[in-house]
Amino acid sequence: MTSNALPRGIQHIGVTVPDLDAATRFFVDGLGAKIAYDGLTEKDPAREGAEVEHQLGLPSGAAIHRQRMIVIGEGPSLEVFEISGPQREAAGLADIGLNHIALYCDDLPGSLERLVAAGGTALSEIHGNSRHEDSPGNGSVYVKAPWGMLIELQTIPAGHYYGDDSQAEVWMPSPREQG
Structure with missing residues (x-):
């Protein structure tokens, strides 16, 4: 095993929200966040189906509709998801x-x-x-x-x-x- 097999640090933390635009406003207004990029927009087809459920551990029938990377100061970024389906x-x-x-x-x-x-x-x-x-x-x-x-x-x-x-x-x- 080589020494570079170990992680270098936390790159981002994933957060699921009910409304991506409202959450973005909260992070921007409350924490001075900046949008790095949108990985999945309203214009893109939702990420869904058996393969996506398997790869990401989503419950059956869940779909990722929007995904945005947000930066707050230094440290790891937030990857913010808007997902439909069973939630807690x-x-x-x-x-x-x-x-x-x-x-x-x-x-x-x-x-x-x-x-x-x-x-x-x-x-x-x-x-x-x-x-x-x-x-x-x-x-x-x-x-x-x-x-x-x-x-x-x-x-x-x-x-x-x-x-x-x-x-x-x-x-x-x-x-x-x-x-």
């Missing part, structure tokens, strides 16, 4: 599997205000982070998107705490240039 409610923090995305914010109160103005619902006030993120100036708050997805806004300006048993440091955005 958005996962919560206690559900097994992917349950939220977290976004680093330099201005946590301002970011929260902007995301709520775009249609999100804050689950609480800004509060302290967990043990390894509990450094001066830290803060975190969960916000529910209009379709139920959880988004965590957080700031850790003094960085993380790492114990002697840490094997790696978590990704952080590049420092902003002062100008």
Whole structure:
């Protein structure tokens, strides 16, 4: 086995929404997102059928109608899908599997205000982070998107705490240039 057989990092995270245009407006207005490209538009035939269901693990009868790649600052992109067929409610923090995305914010109160103005619902006030993120100036708050997805806004300006048993440091955005 060669060393390049290991993944290099998270490239994107997939999100399914009930309305791609409304979700895009929420991400743009609330998080300053930018559209990278549309992988599947209203003018394209839907991706559906037994082969697509098999390849993507979709339930029988599901169809992908639209697909868009969205960029929010640095880090992985969001691949946003509009899919018809059998669906469940958005996962919560206690559900097994992917349950939220977290976004680093330099201005946590301002970011929260902007995301709520775009249609999100804050689950609480800004509060302290967990043990390894509990450094001066830290803060975190969960916000529910209009379709139920959880988004965590957080700031850790003094960085993380790492114990002697840490094997790696978590990704952080590049420092902003002062100008």
